[in-house]
Amino acid sequence: MKLSTRNTFKGTVKKIELGAVNAEITLEIAPGVEVVSIITKSSAERLSLAEGKEVYALVKATDVAIAVD
Amino acid sequence: MKLSTRNTFKGTVKKIELGAVNAEITLEIAPGVEVVSIITKSSAERLSLAEGKEVYALVKATDVAIAVD
Amino acid sequence: MKLSTRNTFKGTVKKIELGAVNAEITLEIAPGVEVVSIITKSSAERLSLAEGKEVYALVKATDVAIAVD
Amino acid sequence: MKLSTRNTFKGTVKKIELGAVNAEITLEIAPGVEVVSIITKSSAERLSLAEGKEVYALVKATDVAIAVD
Amino acid sequence: MKLSTRNTFKGTVKKIELGAVNAEITLEIAPGVEVVSIITKSSAERLSLAEGKEVYALVKATDVAIAVD
Amino acid sequence: MKLSTRNTFKGTVKKIELGAVNAEITLEIAPGVEVVSIITKSSAERLSLAEGKEVYALVKATDVAIAVD
Numbered sequence: 049m050k051l052s053t054r055n056t057f058k059g060t061v062k063k064i065e066l067g068a069v070n071a072e073i074t075l076e077i078a079p080g081v082e083v084v085s086i087i088t089k090s091s092a093e094r095l096s097l098a099e100g101k102e103v104y105a106l107v108k109a110t111d112v113a114i115a116v117d
Numbered sequence: 118m119k120l121s122t123r124n125t126f127k128g129t130v131k132k133i134e135l136g137a138v139n140a141e142i143t144l145e146i147a148p149g150v151e152v153v154s155i156i157t158k159s160s161a162e163r164l165s166l167a168e169g170k171e172v173y174a175l176v177k178a179t180d181v182a183i184a185v186d
Numbered sequence: 187m188k189l190s191t192r193n194t195f196k197g198t199v200k201k202i203e204l205g206a207v208n209a210e211i212t213l214e215i216a217p218g219v220e221v222v223s224i225i226t227k228s229s230a231e232r233l234s235l236a237e238g239k240e241v242y243a244l245v246k247a248t249d250v251a252i253a254v255d
Numbered sequence: 256m257k258l259s260t261r262n263t264f265k266g267t268v269k270k271i272e273l274g275a276v277n278a279e280i281t282l283e284i285a286p287g288v289e290v291v292s293i294i295t296k297s298s299a300e301r302l303s304l305a306e307g308k309e310v311y312a313l314v315k316a317t318d319v320a321i322a323v324d
Numbered sequence: 325m326k327l328s329t330r331n332t333f334k335g336t337v338k339k340i341e342l343g344a345v346n347a348e349i350t351l352e353i354a355p356g357v358e359v360v361s362i363i364t365k366s367s368a369e370r371l372s373l374a375e376g377k378e379v380y381a382l383v384k385a386t387d388v389a390i391a392v393d
Numbered sequence: 394m395k396l397s398t399r400n401t402f403k404g405t406v407k408k409i410e411l412g413a414v415n416a417e418i419t420l421e422i423a424p425g426v427e428v429v430s431i432i433t434k435s436s437a438e439r440l441s442l443a444e445g446k447e448v449y450a451l452v453k454a455t456d457v458a459i460a461v462d
Contacts, residue, residue, distance in 0.1 A: 067414030069274030
């Protein structure tokens with residue numbers, strides 16, 4: 049499957065925190081570089097997410113803001 | 118300034134493409150790891166973005182989807 | 187590949203309009219039901235989108251608002 | 256009221272799950288076609304959402320990604 | 325029509341800039357307070373947007389980030 | 394720090410509601426004008442948000458929809 053989503057980061061699940069509706073997933077996509085994702089708890093279960101699992105983080109280009117010092 | 122935005126990636130501008138309203142900015146945030154951002158052309162000008170400039174890419178956690186093979 | 191994205195609609199490309207940076211893609215996901223997507227022009231080219239092609243529209247649950255009359 | 260939002264789907268509420276801050280709403284917009292929405296719990300209450308209620312799902316075109324097999 | 329969208333700002337169109345696919349709309353929602361919106365050009369036409377017109381700006385709560393000095 | 398984000402509203406925190414994963418923050422950005430934001434609970438803690446604190450609400454232009462009566 050190919051996606052229009054411009055940004056795809058391969059990573060490993062480091063931490064999962066479950067709420068009532070949502071789940072917060074922390075991935076490591078490079079040594080010392082982490083990405084945090086909020087998805088629904090049912091999606092986390094459907095994807096069988098667990099610490100150590102290899103996953104991809106997907107981000108649309110329009111959802112990336114830029115800052116300068 | 119501190120941001121609620123969970124994901125902040127320090128990087129360098131590699132490429133800028135300008136449209137009539139939007140601009141597509143490509144950053145390198147680690148060797149071989151690129152992030153593409155679409156912002157308005159007027160923002161790109163206001164931030165004086167240019168190839169080689171050091172910037173930050175900002176992504177809200179709710180804008181990060183996850184995929185598994 | 188399985189996605190955390192909750193909403194996946196199978197459809198057919200009906201129309202493609204290209205801008206300088208973005209492309210507007212119209213899909214039909216059911217008889218008389220259309221979905222409009224804005225992606226980058228380079229994504230439209232990378233996916234080889236063309237009228238009549240079978241594709242999927244993906245929407246995160248947090249991006250769906252609800253209205254009542 | 257007319258909206259800039261390009262995608263409007265008329266549907267019926269099938270299921271509501273409440274969290275502490277958010278609510279997950281499942282709509283049926285065509286036979287066998289469901290849309291899942293996450294809104295705040297206070298919005299779900301303000302709109303008096305309930306199973307069987309007729310509602311609209313609204314999605315901005317920039318929030319629709321596209322995938323191909 | 326009532327919306328789940330938590331943030332609704334009444335305002336007046338101050339400026340419209342048209343691109344090939346998108347349009348950038350600037351509203352004034354209070355004396356000296358402006359909101360900029362990017363919508364598709366076809367939406368701007370469908371809503372008959374013009375300088376001086378009274379409109380509403382709608383923003384989902386999950387799309388509002390927070391910063392502190 | 395300068396941001397590509399087009400919309401920045403200075404305001405004061407009026408109310409904070411905490412869920413398991415998310416927090417709902419209500420700001421007043423002008424007399425009688427409120428903005429509601431959903432951020433992660435850990436971001437609310439990291440920014441030391443509290444009632445009365447001065448903060449900024451940030452919204453990308455592509456996340457602003459427009460409605461007309």
